[in-house]
Amino acid sequence: MTATTEDQAGQDQAGKTGAGRHIPDRLTSPAARALKSWEMLLFVVAVAIFIANSIASPYFLDPWNLSDASFNFTEKAMIAFAMAMLIIAGEIDLSVASIIALASTVMGLAMTAGAPVWMLVVLGLGTGLVCGAINGALVAGLGLPSIVVTIGTMSLFRGISYIVLGDGAYTGYPEAFGWFGQGYVWWVFSVELALFVIAAIVFGILLHRTNFGRMVYVIGNNATAARFSGVRVERIRFILFLLTGLMSGIAAVCLTSRLGSTRPSIATGFELEVVTMVVLGGVNILGGSGSIPGVVIAALVMGLVTFGLGLLNVPGIVMSIIVGALLIGVIALPRLWAMWRK
Amino acid sequence: MSILKKALTTAALATVLMATGAHAETKRIALVVKALGIGFFEAAAKGAEEAAKELGDVEIIYTGPTDTTAEGQIEVINSLIAQKVDAIAVSANDTDALVPTLKKAMDRGITVISWDSGVAPDGRLMHLNPSSSALIGNTIVKLAADHLPDGGDVAILSATTTSTNQNVWIEEAKKVLPNYPGINIVATVYGDDLADKSYRETQGLLQTYPDLKAIIAPTSVGIVAAAQAVTDAGKIGSVNVTGLGLPSEMAGHVKSGASKSFAIWNPIDLGYAATMIAYNLSNGTAKAEAGAEIPMGRMGTVKLDDNKEGAMADPFTYDASNIDQFSSIF
Numbered sequence: 001m002t003a004t005t006e007d008q009a010g011q012d013q014a015g016k017t018g019a020g021r022h023i024p025d026r027l028t029s030p031a032a033r034a035l036k037s038w039e040m041l042l043f044v045v046a047v048a049i050f051i052a053n054s055i056a057s058p059y060f061l062d063p064w065n066l067s068d069a070s071f072n073f074t075e076k077a078m079i080a081f082a083m084a085m086l087i088i089a090g091e092i093d094l095s096v097a098s099i100i101a102l103a104s105t106v107m108g109l110a111m112t113a114g115a116p117v118w119m120l121v122v123l124g125l126g127t128g129l130v131c132g133a134i135n136g137a138l139v140a141g142l143g144l145p146s147i148v149v150t151i152g153t154m155s156l157f158r159g160i161s162y163i164v165l166g167d168g169a170y171t172g173y174p175e176a177f178g179w180f181g182q183g184y185v186w187w188v189f190s191v192e193l194a195l196f197v198i199a200a201i202v203f204g205i206l207l208h209r210t211n212f213g214r215m216v217y218v219i220g221n222n223a224t225a226a227r228f229s230g231v232r233v234e235r236i237r238f239i240l241f242l243l244t245g246l247m248s249g250i251a252a253v254c255l256t257s258r259l260g261s262t263r264p265s266i267a268t269g270f271e272l273e274v275v276t277m278v279v280l281g282g283v284n285i286l287g288g289s290g291s292i293p294g295v296v297i298a299a300l301v302m303g304l305v306t307f308g309l310g311l312l313n314v315p316g317i318v319m320s321i322i323v324g325a326l327l328i329g330v331i332a333l334p335r336l337w338a339m340w341r342k
Numbered sequence: 343m344s345i346l347k348k349a350l351t352t353a354a355l356a357t358v359l360m361a362t363g364a365h366a367e368t369k370r371i372a373l374v375v376k377a378l379g380i381g382f383f384e385a386a387a388k389g390a391e392e393a394a395k396e397l398g399d400v401e402i403i404y405t406g407p408t409d410t411t412a413e414g415q416i417e418v419i420n421s422l423i424a425q426k427v428d429a430i431a432v433s434a435n436d437t438d439a440l441v442p443t444l445k446k447a448m449d450r451g452i453t454v455i456s457w458d459s460g461v462a463p464d465g466r467l468m469h470l471n472p473s474s475s476a477l478i479g480n481t482i483v484k485l486a487a488d489h490l491p492d493g494g495d496v497a498i499l500s501a502t503t504t505s506t507n508q509n510v511w512i513e514e515a516k517k518v519l520p521n522y523p524g525i526n527i528v529a530t531v532y533g534d535d536l537a538d539k540s541y542r543e544t545q546g547l548l549q550t551y552p553d554l555k556a557i558i559a560p561t562s563v564g565i566v567a568a569a570q571a572v573t574d575a576g577k578i579g580s581v582n583v584t585g586l587g588l589p590s591e592m593a594g595h596v597k598s599g600a601s602k603s604f605a606i607w608n609p610i611d612l613g614y615a616a617t618m619i620a621y622n623l624s625n626g627t628a629k630a631e632a633g634a635e636i637p638m639g640r641m642g643t644v645k646l647d648d649n650k651e652g653a654m655a656d657p658f659t660y661d662a663s664n665i666d667q668f669s670s671i672f
Contacts, residue, residue, distance in 0.1 A: 057425075059424045059426070065424035068423065072420070162503065258416075259436075263412075263436060263438075266412075268413075307417075310418060310420070310424075311421050313425075315378050315405065315406075316405075320408050
């Protein structure tokens with residue numbers, strides 16, 4: 001797509017300089033398109049929220065406070081990148097929060113058995129991969145609908161945690177393990193924030209600059225056509241579930257480290273917040289379109305809104321109303337705008 | 343003219359100085375609850391406001407997450423740390439998960455105490471129990487036994503499996519069971535502090551144990567749902583619902599007879615006491631040490647044990663004789 005865009009731009013140039021009637025290949029220039037894009041709209045919203053917050057609270061523009069606030073979204077956003085690819089491919093994974101619970105429980109079990117820190121991390125990521133593989137096998141292997149499968153595994157994975165832990169908790173993780181969720185790379189930049197940036201770059205390249213990413217879009221737009229074109233649809237779906245599982249495993253390591261403890265109720269409700277982030281980021285819930293930069297900005301928007309309102313001590317109930325209204329507003333606005341212009 | 347101008351300027355300046363001076367001295371105490379919109383905590387907030395009024399130079403920030411999650415509470419506490427409040431008094435959703443965040447708060451000079459539902463000792467200066475767990479455990483069994491002179495089957499409807507409070511109380515209740523001959527606990531079920539789930543769990547209990555004589559629900563959400571389920575099943579008189587609840591929510595069920603009596607400490611007193619303690623610790627007028635006695639205004643003093651925990655008062659029993667008086671308060 002990128003290559004053809006450049007070609008068309010070249011033809012545009014030729015058309016303009018050459019004699020005769022000019023037939024435009026597209027009605028708007030790339031610059032104008034970027035200006036009108038979803039990401040731009042979101043970016044404007046993010047900047048507006050940032051400015052409003054700075055005016056509303058004297059505590060907002062403080063590097064340490066902003067750093068603390070980033071923990072509100074980093075873990076969820078890391079999963080949201082993988083979830084965005086999954087949704088673009090026309091699938092969904094609602095078991096991500098339960099994968100966190102199970103991965104955290106496995107790490108807790110290993111910790112009580114005296115496993116070293118590196119082993120905890122390996123087990124956390126490994127559990128995520130195994131859970132992702134189970135989801136992937138059921139969806140890609142057996143051809144079951146992903147929403148049904150992952151609603152099932154959502155109960156299954158967390159259920160195992162409840163059986164293992166009951167009303168107990170694993171506490172007393174080694175001091176060094178705290179680095180992932182409480183440590184800082186440099187000054188106010190936390191380890192989690194660094195992981196968020198790395199994940200954003202990796203997933204941005206994977207989706208927008210590789211054949212794999214192109215195939216994800218193709219599958220989301222028309223899986224049957226993709227299959228007839230020789231795209232290995234099942235294999236790609238399986239890999240996407242693996243990736244989502246892996247990112248949930250990374251989130252589990254971060255969250256467990258940040259809380260310094262494991263309970264089976266850990267990360268309750270994260271799945272909906274992750275999906276909200278993805279949809280707010282402009283990913284079509286029916287698949288086929290969306291971008292990683294959009295999800296990055298959506299994560300920032302959600303983080304800024306909740307932190308800003310928190311600073312003003314707005315009750316959480318009002319906060320969720322505002323986040324809900326924001327989601328509907330941002331999604332409905334372009335539609336309304338298009339209708340009004342007609 | 344110039345004299346007038348000078349006088350005005352001085353007056354204006356003085357007002358500004360006084361205003362900023364007063365602002366700087368005002369102590370901002372945050373009352374962080376498990377979740378907003380729960381009657382019990384709204385009542386505690388009333389008590390905190392009462393304490394603030396009595397103290398004069400205190401501003402209460404009443405806040406909490408939407409759901410009873412530790413993650414939500416951490417977000418709230420992070421924003422309080424950012425605002426540089428003077429003290430945080432928290433009723434925790436998770437004993438351990440809040441510790442790293444609360445430690446950070448204490449590192450930045452904020453006085454942190456827990457009340458109602460506690461935090462592990464590392465994460466707070468002290469913990470204020472509404473009552474002692476042993477007393478509550480005993481009270482909830484006694485409430486059921488009082489109306490069962492010949493004994494009988496009793497079931498417990500709790501909140502979530504991870505609720506610190508409920509689990510300790512049930513443990514204590516089971517310890518004193520031998521003191522109440524004939525009382526037999528047949529099951530413990532969990533309604534997750536959700537009205538509909540608690541209702542369904544109660545229906546399950548009524549079907550599974552036809553001889554059930556009483557349901558003990560040591561949770562304000564569960565007891566109402568259980569009383570409703572018993573009423574709907576037409577079992578008023580044969581199954582007595584008791585436990586811990588709010589007078590305003592239980593008044594109807596006490597009058598209908600679905601619940602003969604129940605107990606609760608006064609959440610207004612609890613919010614009041616937590617605020618008084620936070621104020622005194624933040625001011626340095628009291629120190630949170632094992633054995634210390636910390637003043638709580640009209641509630642007297644609280645004595646801390648080796649874990650730096652203290653009990654405020656005994657739970658109080660409500661029945662048909664006093665329900666009207668209290669149902670209008672909380």
